[in-house]
Amino acid sequence: MQLSKDKLLDAYTRMKKIRVFEETMRDEFAKGTVPAFIHLYIGQEAIATGICVELNDTDTISSTHRGHGHCIAKKSNLEKMTMEIFCRADGLCEGKGGSMHIADLSVGMLGANAIVGANAPIAVGAALKQRVLGENLVSAAFIGDGASNQGAVFESMNLASVLKLPVLFVFENNGYGEFTGVDYHCGGGDIAGRAKGFGMPSYKVDGSDFFAVQEVAAEAAERARKGEGPSAIECVAKRWYGHFEGDPQHYRTKEELETIRRDFDPLKIFRKKVEEAGLVDSKDLNMIDEDLSSEVTAAVEKAKNSPLPNVEELTTNVYEKGSY
Amino acid sequence: MSIKTYRESIIEAMILEMKRDEKVFVIGEDISGGRGCGDFEGEAAGGPMGLTQGLWDEFGAKRVIDTPISETAIMGAAAGAALSGLRPIAELMFSDFFGVCFDQIYNQAAKFRFMYGEQGATPLVIRTMIGAGIGCGPQHSQSPYSIFANIPGLKVVTPSNPYDAKGLLISAIRDNDPVMFCEHKSLLGMEGEVPDDSYEVPLGKGKIIKEGNDITIVAIGQMVGITQGCLTKLEEKGISAEIIDPRSLSPFDEDMVYDSVEKTGRLLVIDESNPVCSFGSWITSMVSDEVFSSLKAPTRVLTPPHCPVPAAPNLEAAYLPDMERIVEATDYLTNYS
Ligand SMILES: Cc1ncc(C[n+]2csc(CCOP(=O)(O)OP(=O)(O)O)c2C)c(N)n1
Numbered sequence: 198m199q200l201s202k203d204k205l206l207d208a209y210t211r212m213k214k215i216r217v218f219e220e221t222m223r224d225e226f227a228k229g230t231v232p233a234f235i236h237l238y239i240g241q242e243a244i245a246t247g248i249c250v251e252l253n254d255t256d257t258i259s260s261t262h263r264g265h266g267h268c269i270a271k272k273s274n275l276e277k278m279t280m281e282i283f284c285r286a287d288g289l290c291e292g293k294g295g296s297m298h299i300a301d302l303s304v305g306m307l308g309a310n311a312i313v314g315a316n317a318p319i320a321v322g323a324a325l326k327q328r329v330l331g332e333n334l335v336s337a338a339f340i341g342d343g344a345s346n347q348g349a350v351f352e353s354m355n356l357a358s359v360l361k362l363p364v365l366f367v368f369e370n371n372g373y374g375e376f377t378g379v380d381y382h383c384g385g386g387d388i389a390g391r392a393k394g395f396g397m398p399s400y401k402v403d404g405s406d407f408f409a410v411q412e413v414a415a416e417a418a419e420r421a422r423k424g425e426g427p428s429a430i431e432c433v434a435k436r437w438y439g440h441f442e443g444d445p446q447h448y449r450t451k452e453e454l455e456t457i458r459r460d461f462d463p464l465k466i467f468r469k470k471v472e473e474a475g476l477v478d479s480k481d482l483n484m485i486d487e488d489l490s491s492e493v494t495a496a497v498e499k500a501k502n503s504p505l506p507n508v509e510e511l512t513t514n515v516y517e518k519g520s521y
Numbered sequence: 522m523s524i525k526t527y528r529e530s531i532i533e534a535m536i537l538e539m540k541r542d543e544k545v546f547v548i549g550e551d552i553s554g555g556r557g558c559g560d561f562e563g564e565a566a567g568g569p570m571g572l573t574q575g576l577w578d579e580f581g582a583k584r585v586i587d588t589p590i591s592e593t594a595i596m597g598a599a600a601g602a603a604l605s606g607l608r609p610i611a612e613l614m615f616s617d618f619f620g621v622c623f624d625q626i627y628n629q630a631a632k633f634r635f636m637y638g639e640q641g642a643t644p645l646v647i648r649t650m651i652g653a654g655i656g657c658g659p660q661h662s663q664s665p666y667s668i669f670a671n672i673p674g675l676k677v678v679t680p681s682n683p684y685d686a687k688g689l690l691i692s693a694i695r696d697n698d699p700v701m702f703c704e705h706k707s708l709l710g711m712e713g714e715v716p717d718d719s720y721e722v723p724l725g726k727g728k729i730i731k732e733g734n735d736i737t738i739v740a741i742g743q744m745v746g747i748t749q750g751c752l753t754k755l756e757e758k759g760i761s762a763e764i765i766d767p768r769s770l771s772p773f774d775e776d777m778v779y780d781s782v783e784k785t786g787r788l789l790v791i792d793e794s795n796p797v798c799s800f801g802s803w804i805t806s807m808v809s810d811e812v813f814s815s816l817k818a819p820t821r822v823l824t825p826p827h828c829p830v831p832a833a834p835n836l837e838a839a840y841l842p843d844m845e846r847i848v849e850a851t852d853y854l855t856n857y858s
């Protein structure tokens with residue numbers, strides 16, 4: 198189905214925002230201003246975006262340690278999210294969580310997660326609202342290729358299938374779990390195929406291509422909303438940088454990095470498609486580029502200049518106020 | 522004898538034991554790294570913290586086994602391998618991940634000997650990283666050794682320096698019960714004199730780091746060094762502190778602590794675990810039970826507050842017991858009358 202111009206510009210904005218944001222975080226990390234490890238989402242922009250453009254504000258996602266892109270695609274508040282990465286008092290999680298734990302419940306972002314695979318059952322839990330309260334909703338879990346090997350993920354697929362819950366199991370196959378290749382760690386080598394075994398429709402798509410992801414996301418979301426149960430979408434893309442910033446990446450060559458950045462650039466691929474089809478004007482895209490660049494710079498500067506939490510806040514937020 | 526880091530000492534212990542006994546092997550995530558990465562052949566990482574560096578080069582893929590991210594299967598397979606006569610060293614990258622796989626540890630490995638009526642042994646070592654202090658946030662910074670020590674059948678070790686790390690790991694590998702070997706992430710680069718040869722530091726034997734007469738301070742893991750850092754301050758105040766590093770929590774060297782408290786009459790424990798049901802509170806409870814009449818002051822435990830480990834660096838610094846709090850508590854107890 199032909200997407201509207203607005204939707205295309207929206208998608209481009211989300212993808213480009215992720216790119217610019219992560220490039221800025223990379224620079225900041227190199228400067229030593231980021232107080233913890235960060236895992237960059239560059240190379241996978243089309244996945245979070247392709248899924249999230251098919252979700253409403255009331256739909257939910259659960260994310261991973263590589264969560265900045267999911268936050269941005271789900272339209273989290275950029276300033277507050279940046280503050281959280283810098284562990285500031287006004288960050289989304291008041292500086293208690295940091296990069297690996299950013300959550301923004303106000304937009305249905307149920308948290309980045311530093312326990313690999315742990316977010317899958319959480320997405321299933323959110324989907325229970327369809328069954329219990331009859332709510333119209335879709336719940337997506339972003340799951341790495343490495344995470345796809347966790348028991349919690351298999352159990353979640355089975356539970357969602359048994360209960361016919363509106364879950365999208367979005368497998369982001371970026372080729373690596375940390376420093377180990379998917380060819381080694383994934384038995385049978387077919388993440389989408391394993392999902393099929395749980396009795397759900399399962400797709401394998403080019404995760405560098407927004408349109409490939411979005412098309413199946415729309416289909417799977419529609420089915421989920423109708424109460425027809427979960428789907429799995431394996432999105433094959435590339436991780437442009439190390440597992441975390443600072444990873445020397447001994448396990449792959451410079452040539453591989455050059456090739457993937459040349460041939461698997463979700464933004465280039467998107468631009469080429471929409472420009473060649475005459476769907477949007479390059480000028481519109483260029484304008485978005487400029488706006489985003491200043492928006493991101495402003496957010497980072499603001500975050501860096503905002504205060505860390507008060508030390509008295511150390512023991513707050515553990516239990517409900519006044520209950521303990 | 523040469524200067525080695527805590528990290529190097531751990532690696533050396535594994536290499537020595539793997540050379541000594543072909544049944545010893547290492548299993549875990551990315552312990553060599555690079556498996557299945559295109560044409561790459563070799564060791565890409567030796568673990569994200571470099572704690573298994575060089576093992577793959579020396580022993581190869583047969584005994585240095587990289588796994589998928591599947592902690593339940595890793596710990597369960599290690600338990601089963603141990604029950605079947607192998608001597609696995611299973612790596613649980615961060616101790617926080619015990620939440621994923623604890624059944625295999627506490628319902629399975631820890632109980633085999635008892636519930637199978639002593640038919641076999643479970644010579645399993647789980648090497649895992651504990652501790653706050655380097656900005657890893659709520660799910661990568663915890664010190665759950667009190668939870669581990671709560672489990673009958675499980676042994677728990679918390680080395681505070683390179684010498685003990687090597688000797689305790691060798692003992693743990695030779696031990697015929699499951700041992701949780703808790704490596705502190707803040708100590709990985711710590712240097713110390715370490716013999717090149719093999720040696721054992723026995724499980725269940727503490728060490729008096731410094732003798733003293735006025736107060737017994739038992740410190741665990743990272744807290745040992747921080748407590749030692751207080752000594753000048755304490756001496757200036759005229760306080761003669763005896764510092765004990767228990768080195769293993771289970772079994773625990775109760776007698777060493779009782780003897781010391783009988784001499785000093787005062788006890789302070791510095792413990793990085795959550796305060797409620799902390800290992801420190803167990804130590805003070807045993808001391809009150811056994812040597813109450815020697816006490817000249819209440820016993821005290823210093824821990825972080827009852828909250829998760831925060832990400833913000835200033836909050837994390839406030840979270841951990843520090844020299845100021847240790848000196849203050851020591852002062853209070855030695856002036857108590
Ligand atoms: C339960 C658990 N095991 C191990 C880790 C350490 N770890 C963090 S990220 C990661 C790799 C995850 O790979 P993948 O799921 O493919 O996600 P990607 O990093 O490629 O986005 C590992 C092993 C963890 N955080 N939690």
Ligand SMILES: [Mg+2]
Binds near residue numbers: 342369371
């Ligand atoms: Mg991956």
